[in-house]
Amino acid sequence: MISNQLSELNEIINVCKSLVERIKVNGTVRAKDSLYEKYKVLIRSFCEKYNLENSHSMRVGTIYDILVKYYWNSYSYSVSLKEANVLLKTLNELKQELRSDHYERIFISHREKDKEQVDALIELLYAIGIPRPLQNGDKTIFCSSHPAAYIENGQMIDNEIIKHFHCEQNVFFILWYTDNYFESQACLNEMGAVWVMNKQYQEILMPGFERNKIGGLLPKEKVSFYANNKFRLNTFKEQIEKMFSLQPVDTNAWEIARDKFIKTIEMQATEKNAILT
Incomplete structure (x- = not known):
């Protein structure tokens, strides 16, 4: 809120x-x-x-x-x-x-090939308390591949993305790392913009993605975490609550949402590995 x-x-x-x-x-x-x-x-x-x-x-x-x-x-x-x-x-x-420590928007930098994983992340953010978009209302989350948070028909993709880097509101950036992410020049450009403009961000890794594949300009010392690490997810929840002035959700409700998210992510990681092998 x-x-x-x-x-x-x-x-x-x-x-x-x-x-x-x-x-x-x-x-x-x-x-x-x-x-x-x-x-x-x-x-x-x-x-x-x-x-x-x-x-x-x-x-x-x-x-x-x-x-x-x-x-x-x-x-x-x-x-x-x-x-x-x-x-x-x-x-x-x-x-x-x-209000330099308060945020109003979330930008999810990801590869569209990883849409199903990011869909699960968005549902987790809703469970934490980030508001779902209302009809003709502002959208807290921007995600180019999600129907509730993506670019409207007829809009220029690059222009809409640039807006979030230059808007007057504080935007928190989530970078969703997979092998697909680092094969995309567009994703690397978004990462570079986060670094150049000194934006607040969190890197989240898909299970199975190797840390040594992280490239780009962002400092390697900053703590990232795997999406199925429940303890890091707990800290991430607290981080989002503080940044967006949210009331903490019920512990049981959070744990149900968190564990569902982990199960979904691990299932998708297993399916991907099965296809590759």
Whole structure:
């Protein structure tokens, strides 16, 4: 469940985005414009509620000063596109400063040939508490091969993937390693982007995949784990709960979901080995 603070800040950012779009159409907007008035009410309430003026963080204090500077009461004042963009940029910086440890999206980097394995992973994430997508709603998980999380018809695949590397929301990347993964230039490109942009990530290995086959630029010292390691899965669950501000699920319910996931993964690994031999 997304935190109240982050939810409130996202609402302010969305209002500011709408303000930017309105100014692009009209050239400027007066300070009495309904969108700017709504922004002022929301940002004033937010600053007071979380006492940004007296924050112990020097960076938050600097951001607060900018927000105050761009807070106009005179109805005769016209807000320019440059000023609205400064507000939007400042709000996104505030979001990163206040909630740098909170995540809103999951990107699963995988090979489409391994779709069935990743389907099982997504069900496990749902069991942990990651919300399933709602009709016409936001999707927390992006996975190019899963019907509930993939790219919509008519969209450019590369463009949709790039969006997740450059979006304003914090995205957690899961890299699903198999032999197929390291045979794909597209997967290696995603791995490279995670490294270059210093994204938060977790590497998960399919049973039977050998660690010495891990290539690419990511540091080899970071802890990865095999998908059928129940103790590492327990830690992964706690990691996801903390990052996404989730309430811990019932222990028995989690163990049932975890063991079902392990059984599915081990069965698929056995079937693959049988085909290869």
